[in-house]
Amino acid sequence: MELQINGRTVQADADPGMPLLWVLRDVLNMTGTKFGCGVAACGACTVRVDGAAVRSCAVPVSAVVGKRIQTIEALGTPDKPHALQLAWIAEQVPQCGYCQSGMLMAAAALLDKTPRPTDADIDAAMTNICRCGTYQRIRVAIKRAAGVAPGGAVKKAKA
Ligand code: FES
Ligand code: FES
Numbered sequence: 001m002e003l004q005i006n007g008r009t010v011q012a013d014a015d016p017g018m019p020l021l022w023v024l025r026d027v028l029n030m031t032g033t034k035f036g037c038g039v040a041a042c043g044a045c046t047v048r049v050d051g052a053a054v055r056s057c058a059v060p061v062s063a064v065v066g067k068r069i070q071t072i073e074a075l076g077t078p079d080k081p082h083a084l085q086l087a088w089i090a091e092q093v094p095q096c097g098y099c100q101s102g103m104l105m106a107a108a109a110l111l112d113k114t115p116r117p118t119d120a121d122i123d124a125a126m127t128n129i130c131r132c133g134t135y136q137r138i139r140v141a142i143k144r145a146a147g148v149a150p151g152g153a154v155k156k157a158k159a
Contacts, residue, residue: 001065005030006074016062020054021045023061024071032072032101036129043128046102047071053109053125072101075108084108087145095132102128107142116146 003010005028014023024030024047033056036044040058047056048070076082081089084107094100103126110117110125117125122139130138 001061003061003065003069004067005069006071012061014061017060019057020047020059020061020064020069021056024056030071030073034098034101036099036102041129042099042102043106044099044102046105046128048105048109051109051112053106070105072105075104082108083145084111084141087141091137091141091144093134093137093141095130095134099128099130099132099134103130103134103138107138107145110142111146117142 001012001014001016003012003023005024010028012023012027014027018027021033021035024033025035033047034044035057036042038057040055043055045055045057046053048054048068049059049064050067054064076085082104084104088094088100088104093103106126106128110121114121114125119139122142126135126138126142
């Protein structure tokens with residue numbers, strides 16, 4: 001089937017009922033998106049579909065045909081990182097790192113919808129699980145990224 005992933009048209013040889021996560025990782029070898037629980041509980045597998053944060057382990061690939069899929073591979077590049085990635089580095093957010101691609105995709109969806117999120121906005125949108133307990137740093141990093149003008153320097157967020 002034909003999928004729109006990270007701005008490209010991609011052919012995937014997969015059963016229509018296969019979860020999107022499996023298609024990304026096992027069929028297309030895009031391993032930036034992680035498998036955690038497999039039951040839509042942890043958020044490690046979060047990608048964006050038409051801009052919204054979606055848990056790809058629980059979505060059959062047939063449901064995203066014709067939609068815009070974005071994965072962590074296209075959030076930024078080493079030469080042109082996303083503001084969230086700069087803030088993540090500045091705040092030293094990742095610990096083991098396993099949950100972080102899903103966290104970043106959820107945060108990107110939040111900032112596109114709510115460019116200046118409050119703590120309540122962040123808590124409502126960021127329901128992913130981090131077993132290393134990076135939640136406080138994630139909150140600070142999201143606020144830090146929210147204060148960045150396009151192409152500008154990362155500013156320290158207010159606590
Ligand atoms: S692996 Fe999808 S929510 Fe946990
Ligand atoms: S950084 Fe280890 S699970 Fe989140």
